[in-house]
Amino acid sequence: MTAPDLRPVDVLTVVTVADVTPSVRRVVLAGSADAVAAAGPTVNLLVPRVGDPDPRWPQVARDGRIVWPTGAHGIALRSYTARRQDPVAGEVEIDFVLHGDGPAAAWASAAVPGARLAVAGAGTLGERPAAQLLLVGDETALPAITRILGEADPATRGLALVEVADAAEEQPVPAPPGVTVRWLHRDGTPPGASSLLADAVAALEPFDGPEVFAWVGAESAAVRSIRADLRSRWGLGRAQHHAIGYWRLGREMGR
Ligand SMILES: Cc1cc2nc3c(=O)[nH]c(=O)nc-3n(C[C@H](O)[C@H](O)[C@H](O)COP(=O)(O)OP(=O)(O)OC[C@H]3O[C@@H](n4cnc5c(N)ncnc54)[C@H](O)[C@@H]3O)c2cc1C
Numbered sequence: 001m002t003a004p005d006l007r008p009v010d011v012l013t014v015v016t017v018a019d020v021t022p023s024v025r026r027v028v029l030a031g032s033a034d035a036v037a038a039a040g041p042t043v044n045l046l047v048p049r050v051g052d053p054d055p056r057w058p059q060v061a062r063d064g065r066i067v068w069p070t071g072a073h074g075i076a077l078r079s080y081t082a083r084r085q086d087p088v089a090g091e092v093e094i095d096f097v098l099h100g101d102g103p104a105a106a107w108a109s110a111a112v113p114g115a116r117l118a119v120a121g122a123g124t125l126g127e128r129p130a131a132q133l134l135l136v137g138d139e140t141a142l143p144a145i146t147r148i149l150g151e152a153d154p155a156t157r158g159l160a161l162v163e164v165a166d167a168a169e170e171q172p173v174p175a176p177p178g179v180t181v182r183w184l185h186r187d188g189t190p191p192g193a194s195s196l197l198a199d200a201v202a203a204l205e206p207f208d209g210p211e212v213f214a215w216v217g218a219e220s221a222a223v224r225s226i227r228a229d230l231r232s233r234w235g236l237g238r239a240q241h242h243a244i245g246y247w248r249l250g251r252e253m254g255r
Helices: 033-037 103-110 139-151 196-202 220-232
Strands: 006-008 010-021 024-030 042-047 059-061 076-086 091-097 116-123 132-138 157-164 178-185 212-219 241-247
Touching (some): 010 033, 010 091, 033 076, 091 103, 091 139, 132 139, 139 212, 178 196, 196 220
Parallel strands (some): 157 178, 212 241
Antiparallel strands (some): 006 059, 042 076
């Protein structure tokens, strides 16, 4: 039952599942136009246990707070990125990294058409338009980087540094002609144990010119190190960068 000041979460249904690389599974979900419009660019996913035929979804209060059901419910809250949202078609596209353990990765590994998950709130990607962009991220941030570059002004210049396992994990990233996309391969080093992104940023000369914005999304320790470099050596103020830990080695990210 829904109390008067609570509303049900938006439940989305899987339409298609496709493996775009060996470790990235693209899931297209369908919902009402309003639910799809509200499901991004970053989105709080409510992920049920694999095979749960009747998840006990939480509800949402007027102020956006998630109100959890009492007792065991098996729903995990995780942050993801809508790499594409089409309210007219009623579709949201999410790329899940199949990293192994974790309710969201497990759900995506088992996802089939007809499976459901829910959405409870969304946010921005944190990017700002700028003449020059530095984008830095691993495979979990690739949907965000793809969306930022896809929506960037065609005159934008800059560099995107993307860390993935190997060449098989590279994906097409449409970008303005003045933006270079550079792939960094871990080549056997486990995710979270590489310093590729931090080293690559450390090796760059800070961009010349007034309008620079840097965006970073990756494992938390890597982000901390890159953020420190951007603030000190690059001299970027708070309004000129957005650096967020997308996951934390050895820790759950969410509830
Ligand atoms: C704003 C935002 C947007 C995001 N967008 C995306 C997205 O579009 N696609 C996407 O795949 N991820 C995205 N992430 C990252 C995702 O939320 C985390 O990877 C999350 O931990 C996955 O949840 P889980 O339930 O699978 O694992 P959890 O229960 O959170 O973690 C279980 C274990 O898995 C490990 N782990 C988690 N992620 C990884 C990984 N990538 N590689 C190796 N080990 C890992 C943890 O260290 C932990 O030991 C985003 C994160 C944020 C903050």
